[in-house]
Ligand SMILES: NC(=O)C1=CN([C@@H]2O[C@H](COP(=O)(O)OP(=O)(O)OC[C@H]3O[C@@H](n4cnc5c(N)ncnc54)[C@H](OP(=O)(O)O)[C@@H]3O)[C@@H](O)[C@H]2O)C=CC1
């Protein structure tokens with residue numbers, strides 16, 4: 001078996017760490033070619049010492065100095081966003097794990113798609129911001145795009161092998177409902193960042209945890225699914241399933257519903273993406289069927305959690321509007337985490353930013369990056385007025 005060389009973008013984050021855990025247990029199959037970090041140089045140094053990659057990527061020269069001071073082994077240290085693009089498209093790299101959070105991951109994941117790498121995509125924001133450009137590159141380059149977002153990985157596993165969608169009636173996208181699923185509007189007004197990042201089932205980074213709590217994560221995932229599986233929002237039913245045991249389902253014309261189940265452990269979709277079409281050990285616990293005694297289902301409440309509605313609206317209008325929503329949301333979530341706005345103001349900022357910007361046809365990456373910057377500025381101004 002030929003060893004596959006892996007670039008892990010966002011190695012110091014939750015997905016990055018889960019990925020390295022799977023990779024570490026299969027040294028016969030995978031070797032780390034490169035690792036990137038952003039603020040956590042101590043952890044990046046430890047992982048460089050452990051995996052001995054050829055390259056480490058950091059954002060600034062100051063970070064480079066810090067990393068070098070902490071390292072016990074030698075590694076080529078590259079600096080800046082272009083370095084992420086360079087490793088994502090490097091000829092020695094077979095597999096790219098795109099695990100940077102937010103629109104900051106777009107350029108490098110797009111570079112991996114352009115270069116025809118096997119791409120394990122966690123960075124859903126890439127598809128929200130630049131879905132049409134991204135999928136065009138995937139088709140042109142023939143890249144193997146394997147979503148490792150748990151729901152989309154589940155959907156992929158439940159779809160017909162031929163990927164012929166004519167026998168599929170709908171996609172059932174599951175949502176845990178987050179930590180505030182049963183909160184009243186009044187309770188939502190008082191929630192703290194610490195409560196919002198305490199996801200009931202999945203330990204994750206702070207941004208996605210807040211998105212899960214606001215149902216923005218489900219909105220982003222709905223858009224992600226539309227691009228990945230070439231469907232419309234009306235083809236997707238969001239089903240609240242608080243236990244996160246069923247990771248999503250596909251409903252067929254003949255009445256069958258196929259579901260993918262598993263313990264809530266991101267190492268399962270990561271292992272699936274790494275080894276596809278084979279199956280390898282991921283380190284996940286076996287699913288306990290005792291847990292299945294309590295599976296429950298509900299509908300999402302778009303009154304208390306308007307972000308899901310906003311995502312549907314943004315995708316339906318199309319053009320640059322999903323990029324605007326994504327940018328506004330990143331700014332609003334950061335402001336909430338810094339206690340500058342309340343939790344219930346996140347959808348308000350997102351909606352006002354969306355409604356104050358005009359959606360235009362998507363033409364290029366540079367255009368989307370400009371739109372992203374403009375929307376961030378507007379969202380920051382709207383927050384400034386409120387705080
Ligand atoms: N966590 C999960 O279980 C899941 C996550 N996802 C998606 O995966 C992505 C990563 O999420 P998660 O791992 O939770 O996030 P984390 O916040 O845990 O990790 C983010 C990673 O990105 C790096 N990073 C942060 N900002 C930048 C930047 N501006 N430029 C370059 N690198 C940066 C961080 O570096 P550092 O830490 O050194 O600052 C870290 O390595 C997100 O898009 C998320 O939606 C999808 C499904 C599940």
Ligand SMILES: CC(=O)[C@@H](O)[C@H](O)COP(=O)(O)O
Nearest residue numbers: 149150175176177178212217
């Ligand atoms: C693990 C994963 O894929 C996350 O996106 C998770 O699904 C978040 O859960 P909810 O958004 O359903 O709360």
Ligand SMILES: [Mn+2]
Nearest residue numbers: 149150151221
């Ligand atoms: Mn998910």
